[in-house]
Amino acid sequence: MDRRSFLKSAAAVAAGALAPPPAFAAPPTILNLDTRIIEVNGKAASVFGIMQPDGTPGLSIDVTQPFRVEVRNNLDRISLIHWHGLTPPYRQDGVPYVSAPPIPAGAAQGYDFPLAFSGTFWMHSHVGLQEQELLSAPLIIHEATPSSTQEVVVMLHDFTFENPDDIFAQLRNQAGKASAQPAAMTMQGAKPDLNDVDYDAFLANDRTLADPAIVKADPASTVRLRIINGSAASNYWISFGGLRATLVAVDGTGVQPMQITSPLPLAVAQRADILVDLPSGAGAYPVLAQVEGKRERSGIVLATTGAAIARIDPLAAQPSPPLDLSLERALVSTEPLAPKPADITRDVPLTGDMAAYVWMMNNQVYPNITPIMVTANRRVELVMQNKTMMSHPMHLHGHRFQVVGIDADRFQGAVRDTVLVPPQKTVAIAFESDNPGRWAFHCHNLWHLEAGMMTVVDYEGIPMPKYLG
Numbered sequence: 001m002d003r004r005s006f007l008k009s010a011a012a013v014a015a016g017a018l019a020p021p022p023a024f025a026a027p028p029t030i031l032n033l034d035t036r037i038i039e040v041n042g043k044a045a046s047v048f049g050i051m052q053p054d055g056t057p058g059l060s061i062d063v064t065q066p067f068r069v070e071v072r073n074n075l076d077r078i079s080l081i082h083w084h085g086l087t088p089p090y091r092q093d094g095v096p097y098v099s100a101p102p103i104p105a106g107a108a109q110g111y112d113f114p115l116a117f118s119g120t121f122w123m124h125s126h127v128g129l130q131e132q133e134l135l136s137a138p139l140i141i142h143e144a145t146p147s148s149t150q151e152v153v154v155m156l157h158d159f160t161f162e163n164p165d166d167i168f169a170q171l172r173n174q175a176g177k178a179s180a181q182p183a184a185m186t187m188q189g190a191k192p193d194l195n196d197v198d199y200d201a202f203l204a205n206d207r208t209l210a211d212p213a214i215v216k217a218d219p220a221s222t223v224r225l226r227i228i229n230g231s232a233a234s235n236y237w238i239s240f241g242g243l244r245a246t247l248v249a250v251d252g253t254g255v256q257p258m259q260i261t262s263p264l265p266l267a268v269a270q271r272a273d274i275l276v277d278l279p280s281g282a283g284a285y286p287v288l289a290q291v292e293g294k295r296e297r298s299g300i301v302l303a304t305t306g307a308a309i310a311r312i313d314p315l316a317a318q319p320s321p322p323l324d325l326s327l328e329r330a331l332v333s334t335e336p337l338a339p340k341p342a343d344i345t346r347d348v349p350l351t352g353d354m355a356a357y358v359w360m361m362n363n364q365v366y367p368n369i370t371p372i373m374v375t376a377n378r379r380v381e382l383v384m385q386n387k388t389m390m391s392h393p394m395h396l397h398g399h400r401f402q403v404v405g406i407d408a409d410r411f412q413g414a415v416r417d418t419v420l421v422p423p424q425k426t427v428a429i430a431f432e433s434d435n436p437g438r439w440a441f442h443c444h445n446l447w448h449l450e451a452g453m454m455t456v457v458d459y460e461g462i463p464m465p466k467y468l469g
């Protein structure tokens with residue numbers, strides 16, 4: 001190590017010492033933030049990862065256990081990990097400068113809080129564009145009563161060999177060039193814009209469909225698929241290889257079981273738990289995720305012992321249509337909020353400025369925002385009106401919300417943490433303000449987030465920590 005990098009790492013360790021891990025009651029699970037090499041399209045790719053010391057990605061724990069983790073940042077840059085879908089005390093939520101300072105290179109940070117519910121969640125960096133470089137992993141919380149059903153976690157990623165910073169610069173640059181023309185994102189009746197970025201590959205558990213993961217399963221058995229859309233900016237339609245498929249949870253929260261007979265929409269950051277029933281006899285069943293508006297697919301194959309596994313063309317015959325809200329309208333939660341009128345309602349317009357590639361909530365560009373203020377222990381409704389021509393997968397931290405409205409229709413829909421708001425649509429969500437703090441509320445399309453599409457839901461009476469200045 002030369003003197004300069006020694007000083008750099010010594011400074012990083014000193015800075016890390018400012019935010020020591022809590023005194024753990026029992027040894028925490030270590031999660032290392034590291035670089036790793038995967039193979040994509042026959043080429044080596046250096047990506048990030050969140051792994052336990054034995055190499056297991058992410059975390060799988062029992063809901064009766066506390067969430068007790070030490071994140072070790074072995075990267076050469078700052079980072080901070082968000083526990084997507086959990087409802088921790090806000091200082092442990094992992095959003096830089098909202099909940100805590102980032103973890104310096106070479107430093108560690110501890111987390112310790114009780115879990116409130118089981119389900120399929122995930123973890124990802126909330127710093128810059130690190131999520132595009134695969135700094136994310138599954139976070140599975142098992143029910144107190146163990147199940148004998150085989151479980152298969154499928155984590156989807158969009159992948160690029162390009163440096164994300166360069167991509168973002170290109171988006172801003174192209175937008176600038178297009179400024180002489182009317183901005184598509186504000187044109188009424190124009191075709192929706194589906195994908196800002198052309199990706200090099202789409203991955204399921206780090207593999208392309210040219211060389212998919214083959215998962216052994218028994219004939220005449222049921223498999224629980226836990227599908228996580230960990231993509232930075234890609235929505236998918238999921239299909240189940242002709243298997244009988246039953247949706248049982250979205251974003252880790254139960255829904256009344258629903259038979260899935262056509263491809264299932266899964267927006268950025270959303271999760272779906274699906275029970276698939278394998279018939280008797282040998283067989284191979286591809287579980288495929290086709291990118292919205294494209295022919296590209298990724299996926300895994302469930303296969304019984306001895307089944308012949310055919311090669312799957314990564315390209316579907318036809319580009320898929322845009323995601324819509326027809327499934328969202330049909331979902332019924334098994335854990336709904338008590339029916340109650342809203343105490344606090346806030347309109348949250350979703351807008352954009354194509355000339356500058358800027359995306360906004362409340363017509364403001366993060367971090368130059370005025371927080372949405374709420375009082376504790378109220379029913380809060382946020383009404384998101386998408387005035388743009390792109391869809392926005394909107395995520396609220398620290399709470400589970402119920403989808404209660406689409407355009408003029410009111411209903412008691414799914415309880416989840418991320419909902420898609422398609423172009424020109426209005427979606428209303430409701431939640432109980434029962435987790436005091438300061439919470440990020442943002443579009444989970446990473447390019448939109450980077451371009452300013454985030455605000456903060458702030459409880460009255462929370463003192464502003466020093467590092468937030």
Ligand SMILES: [Cu+2]
Pocket residue numbers: 359391392393443444445448449453
């Ligand atoms: Cu967006």
